[in-house]
Amino acid sequence: MKNILICGAGRSATDLIDYMLKHAEEHDWNVTVGDISVEAAATKIDGHPRGKAVFFDSNDEEIMQRYIKDADIVISVLPPGMHAAVAKVAVEYNAHVVTASYASSEMLELHEKARNRGLTLLNELGADPGIDHMNGMRSVDRIKAKGGELLAFTSFCGSLVTPESNDNPWGYKFTWSPMNVITAGDGGARYYQNNQLRCVPYHRLFADPHEVNLPGFGKFEAYANRDSLPYRKKYHLEDIPTMIRATLRFPGYCEGWNAMIQLGLTANNYRIEGSENLTYRQWISSYLPRGNSDTLEEKLAQCINTAQKSELFQRILWTDLLTERPITRVNGTPAEILLDLLLDKWEFKQGDTDMLVFYDRQEYKIGDQFYEHLSYMVTKGQDHAHTAISRTVGLPAAIGAKLILNGEIKSRGVVFPLLKEVYEPILNELDALGIGFTSHDNRIEKSQLLYS
Structure with a gap:
């Protein structure tokens, strides 16, 4: 028998918990779901005989030890x-x-x-x-094998709403961590293009999005995602001339978000004392140029x-x-105050559906002939x-945990899914579950960099 502890029962944990419980009897697993809301954990377990809901707080060392000490594996979706x-x-x-997140320092x-x-x-x-x-x-x-x-x-990826649920002028709703969306890109971005290092500071990150045409799905725009430089080494492509990872949005989003950044509304490093006494109109007025001659x-x-x-202003x-809508956040940061407003305006409502869009393009050559390798996937949510x-x-994350428990992933220490023993079985099972890529190769006359 193996004991599995899942830390977190938020929106992104639903299918993870379902998968572990579905396979619990077959593999003799006991699944404990811990969350600061026991009710949320219990709802996700839904009475499954192999599941148990507990109170879990990662800020409480004693509680963490109580449940982790009996676990064979811990899956953190905190x-x-x-x-x-x-x-x-x-x-x-x-x-x-x-975990499903970037590995912190x-x-x-903990590697050694x-x-x-x-x-x-x-x-x-x-x-x-x-x-x-x-x-x-x-x-x-x-590509290397041939x-x-x-x-x-x-590489491009975006978490978006489906066209059927795209009913606001931003083309966006919160389907994952809202504050991460508000502060996205605040550290700027770096990538390589034609052997030239490109450094994009935060205040310019959304100002010049790149157009991406996805076959069968139309146009998107993309902004560079964090720091692409380490991935040259991670992908064993230390000398590749162009390495770019970027985030997809529907057209118009980046122009609007750039305006929010230029206004200063996404800052999260200081607080507005007495913000709860202001309206949003009063608040934004404090960020605009001085003078009494013009209207707000x-x-x-x-x-x-x-x-x-203009569409941007609208x-x-x-x-x-x-508007004179009151601010409810007490002594909030600008990012928090903006978040509270957008939690309502960008709400992912009952009946809405989301989609994940992935689009990769690699250029390569064999001899004197150039090729492009395209792979893409659009997967849609089933319900709310x-x-x-x-x-x-x-x-x-669920499949990876199963592979570890079954002894099929043998690498130890801090591991990333760039190893064949990790990515191959996971991608194969995802494909069987309906989450698979369409890919093909085309001959091209010369290098045709998508991100230029």
Whole structure:
């Protein structure tokens, strides 16, 4: 018998929990789901005889130890900043760990200790990061296997609403961690393009999105995602001229979000004392140029360099930023105050459906002939509970945990899904579950960089 502890019962945990419970009898698993809301955990378990809901708080060392000490594996779907604390306790009690998030420096520090204890700390095993890594690495390995020389690696992913649920001028609703959306890109981005290092500071990140045409699905726009530089080494492409990872949005989003950044509304490093005494109109007024000659609307239009009749201005007007709607956040940061407003305006409502869009393009050559390798996938959520983000985040983590428990993943220490022993069985099972890529290769006359 194996004991599995799942930390977190939020929206992205639904399909993970369902998978582990579905296979619990077959593999003789006991599944404990811990969350700060026992009710939420119990709802996800839904009375399954192999499941148990408990109160779990990653800020409480005693509670963490109480449940981790009996676990063979811990799957953390908590906010990213909490994974390392959970993993540290897990290593002390000789439990494997799986997360769907980027590995922090604190997580990486556990590598040697975990490896020496024969433990696997499998990170970045969700959608992005996760499925994007695995599909990209599979493509790279296949190209190299036939003698190809990689010239460009571009990877795009976006969590979006389906066209049927796209009923607001931003083309966006919250389907995952809302605050992560508000602060996305605040560290800027770096990538390589034609052997040139490109550094994009936060204040320019959304100002010049790149157009992406996805066969059969139309146009999207993309902004560079974090730091692509380490992935040259991770993908064993240290000398590749172009390496770019980017995030997809529907057209118009980046222009609107760039305006929010330029206004200063996404800052999360200071607080507005007495914010609860302001309306949103009063709040945004404090960010606009001084002077009494213009209306607030005129000042805003001038500040973001647009006309009041423009789509950009109407997009911002739709958010209710210029209304007398009261701010409820006490001493909030600008990002928190904006978040509270958008939680209502960008609500993922009952009846809405989401989708995950993946699109990879690699350029390579064999001899003197150039080729492009295209692979793409659009997977849609089933309903409000079983969303695309829940499936694409939860199922890779669940399958990875199963492989560790069954002894099929033998790598130890901090591990990423770029190893064939990890990505191949996970992608194969995802494909069987209806989450698979369409891919093909085309001959091209010369290098045709998508991201230029």
